[in-house]
Amino acid sequence: MNTIQPHFSPGDQMVDRDLFRSAMASVGAAVHIVTTDGAAGRAGFAATAICSVSDTPPTLLVCLNRSSSVYQAFKENGVLTVNTLTPSHTVLSGLFGGKTPMEERFAAARWLKGETGAPVLADAAVSFDCIIDTRVPSGTHDVLFCRVVMVREGQTDDVLAYHQRRYHRLGQPSLLEG
């Protein structure tokens, strides 16, 4: 019989912005570069706030800050590609996560053109080329519901992860029996 204790202990905390960010850093996630191209121009940013929703139809979510410099490009182009990074991409991740001009970001890697026209990172672990179906505002961000129209699988099984504000390798060998 398991016991349900009455409450959080006094050490547990109501949630302000810094506590939430620190706690989310404890979770960890794969790192992606999300790209777009079209009438509003080419743009891209590094992201971890992405997840799968449904396989019927294949749909994933991308969270995007409405105050981001790239927001309008994604909104107007209506398409994007999620490029999941490998451990070799730490420098590229930094370029797409900072204030580097867009041309310099893209000049640092080789890109293909996706079905939607969005740039596909040639050596990504995997890329999901998508049409943005719906935008749902939540706080400072829009959640983009994205229909996946093409997948490109890469040559490596390892992905780049971010956890406790540091990069990690996620992949073979698995450290635990699955």
Place this chain on the structure above:
Amino acid sequence: MNTIQPHFSPGDQMVDRDLFRSAMASVGAAVHIVTTDGAAGRAGFAATAICSVSDTPPTLLVCLNRSSSVYQAFKENGVLTVNTLTPSHTVLSGLFGGKTPMEERFAAARWLKGETGAPVLADAAVSFDCIIDTRVPSGTHDVLFCRVVMVREGQTDDVLAYHQRRYHRLGQPSLLEG
């Protein structure tokens, strides 16, 4: 000058359900047990499809299949806790990911009671106790927009990750310079 090549190669694939699932397995993610309690009873399931949305207000997303046996409990209770697992929780993850009766799932670990009433895993890496603010249907799933009302940080920095359908350890030491 980087080159945009004209298109995907013939080896790239249009997206059916199996391809999408295989590609998402390549991404990898932290593993969580999501719990609820209230008038509709106690329930919980293992999940990787969770992500942060906004820190203003602190909000995260949980994706839940509407055909899941636990769906009604989450919908009616209107609250949940996301408990991020550690590498010691592989067996618990399996229990909450399968067909095990709910009482047996919860009997396998020690739980506290969250601010919302939802069960908080005592030795989780981190727990996010939440009120479900909005449900947005997408394909087979509902995306639950959850307001975080309490955070409980655990004693370990390592989290359990799932990648290529195997468990991994994500944590110290970091394998790359961050």
